[in-house]
Amino acid sequence: MSRPPMTENIEPMYSKVITTLYPVLQRITLRDWTGMENIPRDGGFVAAANHISNMDHFPLAHFLVANGRAPHYLAKSSLFKPPGVRQILHGTGQIPVYRGTSRATTALSAATTALERGACVCVYPEGTITREPDFWPMVGKSGAARLALESGVPLVPMAIWGTREMMWPYRDKLPKLLPRKLIHVSAGPPINLDDLRDGPIDGQRLRVATVRLMDEITRLLEGIRDEQAPEQRFDPRTQPAARGGDRRSGNTGPSDTKGDR
Numbered sequence: 001m002s003r004p005p006m007t008e009n010i011e012p013m014y015s016k017v018i019t020t021l022y023p024v025l026q027r028i029t030l031r032d033w034t035g036m037e038n039i040p041r042d043g044g045f046v047a048a049a050n051h052i053s054n055m056d057h058f059p060l061a062h063f064l065v066a067n068g069r070a071p072h073y074l075a076k077s078s079l080f081k082p083p084g085v086r087q088i089l090h091g092t093g094q095i096p097v098y099r100g101t102s103r104a105t106t107a108l109s110a111a112t113t114a115l116e117r118g119a120c121v122c123v124y125p126e127g128t129i130t131r132e133p134d135f136w137p138m139v140g141k142s143g144a145a146r147l148a149l150e151s152g153v154p155l156v157p158m159a160i161w162g163t164r165e166m167m168w169p170y171r172d173k174l175p176k177l178l179p180r181k182l183i184h185v186s187a188g189p190p191i192n193l194d195d196l197r198d199g200p201i202d203g204q205r206l207r208v209a210t211v212r213l214m215d216e217i218t219r220l221l222e223g224i225r226d227e228q229a230p231e232q233r234f235d236p237r238t239q240p241a242a243r244g245g246d247r248r249s250g251n252t253g254p255s256d257t258k259g260d261r
Contacts, residue, residue: 007041007068008118013091018065025062028177035187035220038156039067044115045154045190047071048144050137050217051124053163055175060160063185064120071122072114074107074143093119108147115151123147125213129169132234137218139235145193145209149201154190157213159220184224188216 003022006015039047049060057073064071070092077096080086089096093114097107111121125140132138148155162183167175191212196205218229 004066004068006065006070008070008120010070011091011093013088014070014093017088017092018070021058022062022065025058028180029059029062030180030182031059031062032182032184032224033063033066033186035158036063036067038187038189039064039069040154040156040190041068042118043153044118044151045120045156046115046144046148046151047120047122047156047158047187048125048213048217049122049158049160050221051126051129052135052160053129053167053169055163055167056124056160057122059163059183059185060122060158063158063187064122069120071120072111073122074111074124095121108143111147112151115147115153121147125210125217130234131236132230134230135164136229136234137214137221139233139237140210140214142203142206142210145206145213146201148191149193149196149205149209152197155193155209155213156190157188157216157220159186159188159217159224160184161221161224186220186224188220191216 003018006018010018047060047064049056061071072093072095074095074097075089077098080089080094080096095107095110095114111123114121123144125144126138127141127143130136130138144155147153160183162181165181166177166183191209193209193212196209199205214233218233222229
């Protein structure tokens with residue numbers, strides 16, 4: 001199946017990558033997609049999702065591209081180093097994050113510029129793959145909320161489930177593509193930030209916006225998994241980190257017998 005038309009101008013290399021990968025993803029995954037009507041058809045917006053596997057980027061991009069939007073991810077700078085990969089990431093407008101360096105703020109500047117020109121910027125607000133033992137979202141960082149508030153663009157929550165069966169976090173080095181895995185992606189309505197947009201963007205406003213975002217991502221994931229998340233959100237700064245590869249949770253989520261949407 002050929003890719004749907006984009007509703008925005010994208011880099012020539014990005015167009016080639018999408019044309020190549022879209023039919024591949026159609027063939028190697030089963031899809032349970034909901035909330036597609038919540039993806040803006042035009043204009044910049046921040047898509048913020050939970051993070052459970054190194055394979056999350058591809059199904060999330062698949063979902064967004066199917067809605068005519070090409071995501072520009074904030075990705076750690078080390079991914080931009082291998083020859084070939086570096087050219088593809090730069091050529092598709094992905095945004096390097098230089099953690100712990102004097103260049104750390106350049107990612108937010110580049111993301112803001114992308115939003116201003118009408119791009120979709122995709123962020124994992126947890127900052128890393130979740131360390132919560134049962135793969136629920138952790139406490140979020142403020143970057144996604146800051147981008148949305150400073151740029152005045154919609155902040156769209158998203159939830160993904162099923163990708164850890166393709167590549168188990170902190171353990172698998174290569175993805176397991178066969179048999180086809182059922183991937184769930186759900187997008188919610190933009191987070192209401194109207195009461196936070198007037199006045200200075202200070203720490204309190206960012207905390208409130210981030211809590212709203214993580215609450216909605218968690219609610220979407222509860223709907224996918226048909227389970228209730230823990231009442232207290234996991235905080236890796238104060239709780240022992242659990243690596244997903246240390247043990248498989250006995251709870252694998254929804255049945256893989258659902259239909260392909």
